[in-house]
Amino acid sequence: MKTLTEQLTQYATYHRDRRNIITHFVGIPMIVASMCILLSRPALSPDLLWLTPGAVIAALVTAYYLRLDVRYGVVLGAYLWGCLAVAQSLAPLPTGTWFAIGAGLFFIGWVIQFIGHYFEGRKPAFVDDIIGLLIGPLFIAAEAGFLMGLRKDVEAEVNARAGAPR
Structure with a gap:
């Protein structure tokens, strides 16, 4: 398993433009929240009733983050569990409303991400390594x-x- 620094470095090579990093501060939390909702x-x-696919995945992802780094793992675990708490309050909504909120956040979050990568002039990290989808939130916590x-x-x-951000 790669170390924290190795994972952050690999992800960072796709994210050196400060405008791209800023868009990730908005887009990634939206995508994570949307996944918790969906x-x-x-x-x-x-x-x-709290035991959902999202709770199971959040527990596994939090364990991965904790293994990479305890401090970041605690921060990211708290964010994930906070998102799950909000998601649980939305789950009883009518299906159309619940889905519109989750899918809307997901779509807008990805649009913001791709705008950032337009500035960067480079494709997202997950295109070359799917683990980039897990490292994105870690990168934002680190930044x-x-x-x-x-x-x-x-x-x-x-x-x-x-290389330093530009």
């Missing part, structure tokens, strides 16, 4: 931390390998 049905047990002055060691290593 996977909030059906409940896998009538007695455990947010870098902006707050956190994890300078990780930032320096990623920038040394991928």
Whole structure:
């Protein structure tokens, strides 16, 4: 399994234009939230209405993030579980409304992503490596931390390998 720095570096090579990074701060959270909403049905047990496909996937993804890095794993796990809580409040809505919210967020999030990649002049990372779909949220968490002055060691290593954002 690749290390945190290796995963972030590979993803970063597709994301060096600051405009692309900014669009990812909007698009990726929208896509993650949309997936939680769209996977909030059906409940896998009538007695455990919170146990949904989204909850199972979020637990597995959180475990992956925790294995890469505990700090980022905790942050991303909290975001995922927050999204799941919102998704659970939307799941009882009429099917058309529930689906429109989830699909709408998904579509708009991807449009924003592709606008960013237009600025970048490069295809999205997941086109070459499907794991990029999981690394996107991690990249945004790392970039947010870098902006707050956190994890300078990780930032320096990623920038040394991928080049500084331009």
